[in-house]
Amino acid sequence: MTHHQPGDAAELSAIVSTAAAAGETLSITGGGSKRRLGRHAPTASTLDLSRITGIVDYEPAELVLTARAATPLAEIEGLLASQRQMLAFEPPDWRALLGHTGAPTLGGVLACNQSGPRRLKAGAARDHFLGFSAVNGRGEIWKAGGRVVKNVTGYDMCKLQTGAFGTLSALTEVTVKVMPRPETARTLLLPVTDATAALALMSTALNTPHEVSAAAYLPTAVLARSRVSGALPAGNGLVALRLEGPAPSVAHRTDALEAAFGTSARLIDVDSSTLWAEIGAVRPLLDSAEIVWRLNPTPSKAVQLLHILAAQPCDASFFMDWGGGQIWIGLEAAQAGPDAKASAIRAALAQTGGHATLFAAPDELRAQTEVFEPLPPAHAALSQRIKRNFDPLGILNPRRIYKEF
Amino acid sequence: MIRMPEPDQQVLARRDDIIAALRHIVPGEGVIASENELRAFECDGLTAYRQLPLAAVLPSTTAQVAEVLRYCKANNVRIVPRGAGTSLSGGALPLADGILLGMGKFKQILEIDLPNRCAVVQPGVTNLGISQAVRGQGLYYAPDPSSQIACTIGGNVAENSGGVHCLKYGLTTNNVIGVEIVTLDGEIIRLGGKHFDGPGYDLLGALVGSEGMLGVVTEVTVRLLPIPPTARALMIGFPSIEDAGDCVAAVIASGIIPGGMEIMDKLATQAAEDFIHAGYPLDVAALLIVELDGCAAEVDHLVTKVESIATQHQAVNCRASTSEEERLLFWAGRKAAFPAVGRISPDYYCMDGTIPRKRIAEVLRRMSEMEQTYGLRVANVFHAGDGNLHPLIMYDGNQPGELQRAEDFGADILRLCVEVGGVLTGEHGVGVEKRDLMPSMFNETDLNQQQALKCAFDDAGLLNPGKVFPQLCRCAELGRMHIHGGKLPFPELERF
Ligand SMILES: Cc1cc2nc3c(=O)[nH]c(=O)nc-3n(C[C@H](O)[C@H](O)[C@H](O)COP(=O)(O)OP(=O)(O)OC[C@H]3O[C@@H](n4cnc5c(N)ncnc54)[C@H](O)[C@@H]3O)c2cc1C
Numbered sequence: 001m002t003h004h005q006p007g008d009a010a011e012l013s014a015i016v017s018t019a020a021a022a023g024e025t026l027s028i029t030g031g032g033s034k035r036r037l038g039r040h041a042p043t044a045s046t047l048d049l050s051r052i053t054g055i056v057d058y059e060p061a062e063l064v065l066t067a068r069a070a071t072p073l074a075e076i077e078g079l080l081a082s083q084r085q086m087l088a089f090e091p092p093d094w095r096a097l098l099g100h101t102g103a104p105t106l107g108g109v110l111a112c113n114q115s116g117p118r119r120l121k122a123g124a125a126r127d128h129f130l131g132f133s134a135v136n137g138r139g140e141i142w143k144a145g146g147r148v149v150k151n152v153t154g155y156d157m158c159k160l161q162t163g164a165f166g167t168l169s170a171l172t173e174v175t176v177k178v179m180p181r182p183e184t185a186r187t188l189l190l191p192v193t194d195a196t197a198a199l200a201l202m203s204t205a206l207n208t209p210h211e212v213s214a215a216a217y218l219p220t221a222v223l224a225r226s227r228v229s230g231a232l233p234a235g236n237g238l239v240a241l242r243l244e245g246p247a248p249s250v251a252h253r254t255d256a257l258e259a260a261f262g263t264s265a266r267l268i269d270v271d272s273s274t275l276w277a278e279i280g281a282v283r284p285l286l287d288s289a290e291i292v293w294r295l296n297p298t299p300s301k302a303v304q305l306l307h308i309l310a311a312q313p314c315d316a317s318f319f320m321d322w323g324g325g326q327i328w329i330g331l332e333a334a335q336a337g338p339d340a341k342a343s344a345i346r347a348a349l350a351q352t353g354g355h356a357t358l359f360a361a362p363d364e365l366r367a368q369t370e371v372f373e374p375l376p377p378a379h380a381a382l383s384q385r386i387k388r389n390f391d392p393l394g395i396l397n398p399r400r401i402y403k404e405f
Numbered sequence: 406m407i408r409m410p411e412p413d414q415q416v417l418a419r420r421d422d423i424i425a426a427l428r429h430i431v432p433g434e435g436v437i438a439s440e441n442e443l444r445a446f447e448c449d450g451l452t453a454y455r456q457l458p459l460a461a462v463l464p465s466t467t468a469q470v471a472e473v474l475r476y477c478k479a480n481n482v483r484i485v486p487r488g489a490g491t492s493l494s495g496g497a498l499p500l501a502d503g504i505l506l507g508m509g510k511f512k513q514i515l516e517i518d519l520p521n522r523c524a525v526v527q528p529g530v531t532n533l534g535i536s537q538a539v540r541g542q543g544l545y546y547a548p549d550p551s552s553q554i555a556c557t558i559g560g561n562v563a564e565n566s567g568g569v570h571c572l573k574y575g576l577t578t579n580n581v582i583g584v585e586i587v588t589l590d591g592e593i594i595r596l597g598g599k600h601f602d603g604p605g606y607d608l609l610g611a612l613v614g615s616e617g618m619l620g621v622v623t624e625v626t627v628r629l630l631p632i633p634p635t636a637r638a639l640m641i642g643f644p645s646i647e648d649a650g651d652c653v654a655a656v657i658a659s660g661i662i663p664g665g666m667e668i669m670d671k672l673a674t675q676a677a678e679d680f681i682h683a684g685y686p687l688d689v690a691a692l693l694i695v696e697l698d699g700c701a702a703e704v705d706h707l708v709t710k711v712e713s714i715a716t717q718h719q720a721v722n723c724r725a726s727t728s729e730e731e732r733l734l735f736w737a738g739r740k741a742a743f744p745a746v747g748r749i750s751p752d753y754y755c756m757d758g759t760i761p762r763k764r765i766a767e768v769l770r771r772m773s774e775m776e777q778t779y780g781l782r783v784a785n786v787f788h789a790g791d792g793n794l795h796p797l798i799m800y801d802g803n804q805p806g807e808l809q810r811a812e813d814f815g816a817d818i819l820r821l822c823v824e825v826g827g828v829l830t831g832e833h834g835v836g837v838e839k840r841d842l843m844p845s846m847f848n849e850t851d852l853n854q855q856q857a858l859k860c861a862f863d864d865a866g867l868l869n870p871g872k873v874f875p876q877l878c879r880c881a882e883l884g885r886m887h888i889h890g891g892k893l894p895f896p897e898l899e900r901f
Contacts, residue, residue: 061654062761062792084660113602124602126610127579142854143847148759149572150791150831152565152614153839153846154873155855156578159610163602180660203520209543209631211699249703256700298599300520325601354600373604378592382861383605389857389883401605 002045008052009133009141009172015047016170017139020393028166028397030070032102033095034112037359038165040366041399049107052172060085063149064130065178069107069171076106080178088179089125090116092280097292097360107171113163116280117214117242120206120322126162128177134161134169137391147175160386166397167405168390182213182244187267187275188257191235192217195303195320198239201261202323203300205241208260210253214242214276217320222285226278228271240267240275279321282328282359286317289330291340291361297354299324308348333362342369349373372401380404406812407495407837409456410871412502416459416482423482424460427504430472437461446487446505450552451495451838453754453808458485458499465510467585467593467623473506474621475591483867484589486617488529488560491552493755494836496564496616496872503870506621508559514538515624521599522629523582528559528622532566535627544629547574550832551740559622565614567832569665569696569739572790574630576832578613583626586612586619589863599626611858616834617869619862633698636664637708638735641715642689642722646670647766649691652718653789654762656695659714661707664698666790667739670769673746673784673797674738680745683738686722693789694739696732742786743797750782750799754811758822759831762792771821772796779814781807793831794822820845835873843875857883 004019004026006012019026025043029035030050049070056066060083067076073091080086091109095101108114115124131145144157161168192198198217205212219237223229232238241257243250258264267275278284286292297305302324309316309329318329331341345356355373358366375383380402387394387405394405416423428436437443438460448455459482464470477484483503490497499505511527517539518524524535524546532553536545549568550556556566562584567576574580583597596609603609612619643649649668656663669677674692678685685692693715697707708725715723726732738745746753760768769785776783786795796818800811819829819839823846829839843852852874860880862868870877 059761059763061658062763063657064761113607115602119601123575123579126602126607127575136854140850140854142850144851144855146759146828146846148761148792148827148831150567150576150759150788150793151828152576152832152834153829154835154843154852155619155858156565156610156614157855157858159578159607159613160858162610163605163607168606180657180662183660207519207522207543207631209634209700245699246703246706248706249700252700252702296600296602298521299601300518322601353598355604357604375605376594378588379594379596379605379608382588382594382608385861386606386608386858389861390854 003048004045005048005051009135012049012052012135012170012172013139013141016135016137016395019045019395020138023393023395025395025398028170030105030108031072033100033104034098034108035100036098036363037112038400039371039403040363043398047170049170055079056173057147063178064147064175066147066173066175067106068173070105073104073106073109081181084181085178086181087128087176088118088122089128090118090280091125092116093277094281096281096283099360106176107174110162110174111164111166111171117216117276117321120215120325121211121213122179126159129158129162129174130177131175132158132161132171133173134171136169137393137396142169145175149177165400167387167400168396170396184247184250185242185244185272186250186254187272188241188243188254189232189265189267190239190241190261191233192239193236195219195306198237198320199300199303199324201239205257205261206323208257210243210256211245212241213244215323216240216279218285219319221317222319225285225287226275227284228267228275231265231267231271233265242272242276279319285319286328286330289317290333291331291336291365292359293329293331293345294357294359295327295329295345295349295354296325296356297327297349297352301352302327305348305352308351309345339369340365346373407841409500409837412500413481416502420459423480426476427460427462427473430476431462431464431469435463435465437463446490446499446507449490449492449495449497451493451498451836453802454495454498454837456499456501458505459502461505461507463507463510467587470587470621470623471591471593474587474589477504477867478589478865481865481867483870485869486563486621488557489531489555491556492560492564492834492836493757494830494834494838496834496836498837500871508557511559511623517542518599523599523626524629525624525626526558528562528625529557532556532558532561539629540632543632545632546627547580547630548577551743558625558627562613562622562625563615563617564834565832567793569667569788572666573662573664578610580628581609581613581625582628584609584612584622585624587621587623589865589868597626616836616872618859618872619868635701635704636696636698636732637704638726638732639695639708639711639715640685640724640735641693641695641720642686643691643693644689644719644721646691646769648719649693650762650765650789652693652715652720655714655718656711657790659710661710663695663790665694665696667694668692668787668789669739669742670785672782673742673786676745676749676784677738677742680748681738681741683734685738689721694735739786746784746797746799751801751803754798754800754815756794756796756798756815756818757830757833758819758827759791759793760822760825760827762789764825768794768821768825772818775814775817779810781811781814788831791831792827816842837872840873841875843873853878853883
């Protein structure tokens, strides 16, 4: 297996052109932290972008940051923090979840549309991606978007790259929108009797104007695994609601929510951020489950979905984020059967709307099972034509998303 | 003037047959062919460009849209989709050999889903119509183009429209969570939905802002937000535009993202004040309106903070609204800035570049030099938070050569925006207007890659041609390029 390691866009372009001529398939990696996300589809060579690093430009007052694609996320978040800013979509740390130790990079975060709890209010990684340079499957260097926060010049190619898992082009430089870090954050913890009550509570809270920036439901068994569990009230599970903003505003909204939903326990400072980091990272709350599914149903149908699935005899642990719009489920391989429960889960989702991702699973399972929700035929055909028009020889991360391309 | 693609004479010659066939698909009043009635469709908001379409077709069901598109593809007829026709870039400008596909009959709000805070609407519903329909539930649809009483959500999706609140709440693309589209092949495809994100490529994201060139939107699901309990506006006067720009930067640097932040220059302020009598100060070089929204505790806290930042940046006067009427009055002048300029000039031409905000003083200085060169005046309105400029070039279309001068002036302004690190358009779209300036931002490879996306949706190039790309490349040629030097990948798979 060849290991290519270009130092800049020109070297990358040369490598990809040569690979295209030879039909040599390439696995693109940045820090390698998400190598096990997506279908398991080995390639002839590795295209390691980890040398294409460095922050190119950061303008706090313009709310934009430009960096080479493999710049470590930690470096970017450190710099932003020094100016009291942040990536508002709160990229979670999935290393433990995916069983990898590599350092996540900004390009990788965007390529996988990696968004955390604040996605509920602030939008996903895709909503903060403003422009890029990249190399397509023919080895051509191209760019799209811009370095300003508001731009509609040409098609929105940033959206197309986000969540494409490197199958359309290899990113070399990216510009993202950054936001001020909230002055204060506080998490309210509200005891609930069950998932139904939790979902109703989250929906009601999100319909108030109190600007809840994250909303999760953690059943008791899951809660017990949290590092902050000592600070949590006992019961049948909790709904966690996060409020962020200037101190007087957070105080006012806390009162308003407590008046509506009863007095709660509160987490502040490090405890609050620890809990949401765990929710984003998933693994701390699902422990050692070998198979982890991410379900994204129509939020109001989250409980219905769980009920359909509960008819399946298996001892899963789960929790909800995004106000019910994201459910993480952990299974043991022994219980999950040969398809990791894919057909049961997808049949249930057909009733509730939404999609499911086989997020963490052994390589063999991610080779046999559709990791991402299969697309209806016309949609699949269109996607395949797009792939062909960006990467005609199918050399960039082939079959990483769907086995057809 | 920008040239449109040559009409296909064979299509023009078959006009009667085409109209008869379309009448078969959309019976009754659904096909308009008389010259008189077609006049209503001859231009959009870019009124300097006019062209009668071959015919106008007004379907009322998705099935009809699909059949019309299939017919057009089979018969090589071009299609220009249209909502309310308020595009300022000529996105909905008809073609002599193309049908105008008016989506005005798709007017229904199909569902208001409170638990999921979204609404499912047809594309012909107006932007404001959505907010009005959900106001009783304490919700609204955030993007608010100034044209919101007239423009449709379908047009907003096609243009990725913005508004004064988009720095805090995002553009159309950040607030539309699903669409149903019909492709040129007549396939009906749903992208996104009420759930978060979606599997596969983000085709919803690619479709928003695609200017009617990838598919016809027949249904839209929008995210709704709870209405903020309070909003207050500050009206702040500065001795120079630079001070106003520095104040905006300082507000953002202090961690505040206001609901809206707008700057008007002296000429725009004067025109607006003469028209609306909002009480704007006339002795300042720049007027900044800052709106803060949220709970009362937050708004009052931030109003105080912004006031003190303004004072540190040479503000000569600063008033904060103390009632809803006063807040609306502060805005009324800004919202009427375009028509106000229309009162002092026979015609005006609205530009839409975005720049890094720190370059504002330089850009305005160079624009005033250009005023001398072109002998035309400019009033400036500016979405200050995100650096989106709206210079309004005043001209008289009845004076020979003035329109051309205004267009040349506008093109120079946009090239300047690109030169200082900005872009050609922040919210109005490329359309016809900025089509030939695209090479100032993108090279041939960049543009071909965008067209590669277009080809995946519309390989015949029939959906809204002549917009966005200075040259439409033939998809087959792109395809040939793809295959050179190697063999087709996955030869075992079916080709579509
Ligand atoms: C006074 C005035 C103020 C304005 N203020 C703003 C502003 O503040 N912010 C802003 O962003 N814009 C503004 N605009 C521009 C314009 O209103 C927007 O671009 C709007 O989104 C156009 O909507 P429409 O329904 O009029 O679309 P049209 O003008 O009819 O069409 C616009 C484009 O959308 C396509 N299209 C329309 N419907 C569909 C459909 N169903 N499927 C596929 N394609 C479709 C057309 O082909 C065309 O390319 C303003 C315009 C005016 C006249």
